[in-house]
Amino acid sequence: MRRKLVAGNWKMNGSLAANAQLLAGIKAEFADGACDVAVCVPYPYLAQCQQLLDGTSIRLGAQDLSLHESGAYTGEVSATMLMEFGCRYVIVGHSERRAYFGETDDLISRKTRRAIDSGLIPIVCVGETLSQRGAGQTEVVVGNQIEAVLSLLSADDLSRIVVAYEPVWAIGTGKTATPDMAQEVHAMLRRRLREKNAEAASNVRILYGGSMKPDNAAELMAMSDIDGGLIGGAALKATDFLSIVCKG
Numbered sequence: 001m002r003r004k005l006v007a008g009n010w011k012m013n014g015s016l017a018a019n020a021q022l023l024a025g026i027k028a029e030f031a032d033g034a035c036d037v038a039v040c041v042p043y044p045y046l047a048q049c050q051q052l053l054d055g056t057s058i059r060l061g062a063q064d065l066s067l068h069e070s071g072a073y074t075g076e077v078s079a080t081m082l083m084e085f086g087c088r089y090v091i092v093g094h095s096e097r098r099a100y101f102g103e104t105d106d107l108i109s110r111k112t113r114r115a116i117d118s119g120l121i122p123i124v125c126v127g128e129t130l131s132q133r134g135a136g137q138t139e140v141v142v143g144n145q146i147e148a149v150l151s152l153l154s155a156d157d158l159s160r161i162v163v164a165y166e167p168v169w170a171i172g173t174g175k176t177a178t179p180d181m182a183q184e185v186h187a188m189l190r191r192r193l194r195e196k197n198a199e200a201a202s203n204v205r206i207l208y209g210g211s212m213k214p215d216n217a218a219e220l221m222a223m224s225d226i227d228g229g230l231i232g233g234a235a236l237k238a239t240d241f242l243s244i245v246c247k248g
């Protein structure tokens with residue numbers, strides 16, 4: 001039985017005051033135990049959020065990591081630095097990084113490798129654009145994205161990753177994949193994972209992301225291969241985030 005995971009992706013949002021208010025709201029109503037919960041926050045706020053989440057079971061995550069360990073890489077943040085601030089998770093290959101920062105399947109695969117080697121759990125994002133879906137390319141595109149990552153992983157590594165299926169056309173648009181549409185892709189992803197390691201594949205959590213909200217979270221997470229959510233917009237409002245967590 002896979003335990004569900006609901007992870008917030010704050011993206012480039014927040015401030016010291018707003019974060020304190022958001023986490024206070026989440027902590028006040030958070031009922032421990034329903035499912036695993038994490039928030040992936042901007043780098044400058046890791047220390048603040050680490051402190052605010054101390055003593056809770058809400059885990060901390062980052063939204064990206066460097067491929068490099070240390071040295072002359074201006075602007076980069078290493079996995080070791082993230083670990084120092086108590087991160088458990090790191091989002092890798094979010095579609096915004098692919099689209100706006102030129103991240104390729106190859107780079108994303110190597111970042112995934114780096115995260116695992118450093119003890120972080122990568123939340124590896126895959127997903128097709130609207131035109132790719134329209135052209136009937138969803139399985140090919142998403143299949144290629146996951147295969148690129150799997151090519152750098154050992155069979156044992158499957159126990160150290162989370163996958164997030166995030167159709168690009170659903171992110172931040174208010175359009176959500178129907179539960180059946182999402183389940184079809186999740187099942188395909190699990191088949192690919194099974195080819196690598198049949199036993200571990202049944203334990204890999206595959207999250208859905210793309211306008212998951214309180215009113216659609218339950219039906220999405222009821223699907224057999226949907227093991228939680230990666231939440232953008234709704235993670236910025238304590239009541240919405242908690243309401244999704246409750247459905248996990």
Ligand code: PEP
Binds near residue numbers: 212234
């Ligand atoms: C995301 O950015 O990962 C995401 C799923 O965003 P939203 O929930 O706002 O669509």
